[in-house]
Amino acid sequence: MLRALQIEPEKCTGCLQCELACSYQAEGVFNPAKSRIKVFTFHDEGRFVPYTCTQCSEAWCMHACPVEAIVLNEETGSKDVLADVCVGCKVCTIACPFGTVNYNQDTKVVYKCDLCGGDPECAKACPTAAITYVDADHTGLGRMRAHAAASAGAN
């Protein structure tokens, strides 16, 4: 059974533990700027929205890559960047309609959420269960997939 990150923004307190856990897992540093998940702030509403790759089935990033550097992880369903194959052309960063593939100017390759290989640190670090790792057919995921489908419908 595939699992997916379920994000419930109404539970987020904006503590950024997810960003710290992510950057430490992925880059070995506590640096939100290097996190694959990002908490967006809505001061007017007093709310926070964590957001990262939904591992959408359209996989715009993967299909746009000219050198097969983004591949499907059959075990987790994530679309993973092969850092040693990526040439740094950045086409995936403009192709992803969710803005969840970013370019790292230090390493000169792109990066995105890979679900930590099936044990996502952001979900473990979240103290309010705003981020959970659940069965992919859980109803909450339907909402996220609907956003993906809305984009797919435009093509």
Added chain:
Amino acid sequence: MQHVIIGAGPAGVIAAETLRKNDASCSIKLIGDETEPPYSRMALPYYLINNIDEDGTYLRKAASHYADMNIEVIQDRVESVDTGAHTVTLSGGAAVNFDKLLIATGSHPIRPPIPGLDLPGVHSCWTLEDGRNIADKADTGADVVLMGAGFIGSIILEALAERGVNLTVIEMEDRMVPRMMDQTAGNLIKQWCISKGVNVLTSTRVESIEQDKAGRLTVKLDNGEQLGADVVISATGVRANTRFLEGSGIEADFGVLVNDRLQSSHPDVYAAGDVCQGKDFSTEEFSVQAIQPTAADHGRIAAMNMCGRDTRHQGSVNMNVLDTMGLVSTSYGLWMGVDGGESVELVDEERYRYISLQFQDDVLVGAQALGLTNHVGVLRGLIQTKLKLGKWKDHLLQDPTRIMEAYLGATQSIGHNAALL
């Protein structure tokens, strides 16, 4: 069903794979005229700076990939297409039959009518073979003149600068990447390159190139100046490879004319990628985009239709991303704006930061950015979903950097009642 694909670039390869995924038993022939396995021209700049080996440019890494998918790769050149007989003729005269044909022959560099452009020291940078030639000659300390600061010229520029050559770039328009970025951004990119030690001359034309007996080149400019060069690289634009279709009855203008199924004027012949004059999402007109994501869209959709799965192309969003010596620039859709639309710009010239958004009513229709490397793709999402931004348009007019917040705010339930919605 016999499918023949002419052209082994991204559009052709993706089409071949899509055909196989949808039809396990059909025959698929992929014909390319270069000696290497199918590779990505986009990866050549990274080959030039030795970031990758030649096989790093290959579209698919497994040597057995095509055989595994039962795709027959033929290395040959197609000379002509006979739509009546449903055959293509190869360079040696052999004929290959097809039921459905895909033209994915890409484009070639144009050669402006400048005296001396055919001299041995003047190169295009288009094929892997060109890349090898340039890598051979353009080394540390060499004087290199690059003609053209469009998208391709600017990508090569970065690779040449990293090779440590003395580089001069000549662009006839008044800024760099004039078909991708506006005056503000194009000039900031120029200033950035100059600050990194590249000599950039805009609003300047090359009049002629001469070569002395030792092989040294002299490039004469329309401002009377002369530049000495060891190598001249011509990157003055590309044109669709449609010449072999003359007399075939397949209609072409800037590229092969197609409908929204990527079908040409002949019902059994389709076109995809740089050679195809396909639908533009923003203008709803048919034009050649010559970009990787569009080639991927075309290849997939053409193949679906070729194997009988009716699929409409709603148009590809024109988009580009460029890295000029560490300054990343992006543009999308109607970046130049629309009549009666609204726009917002934010510029920080000292830090080479710029963002410009173009709206029609409360929908984003175009964008440009300099120095933006995070979440930039959401601009595509906003444009392609024609998302009604509502109050978020006003927020963006105040602060155009809040594109992710606008996307999330306009698509997700945020606020005190979110859990109830």
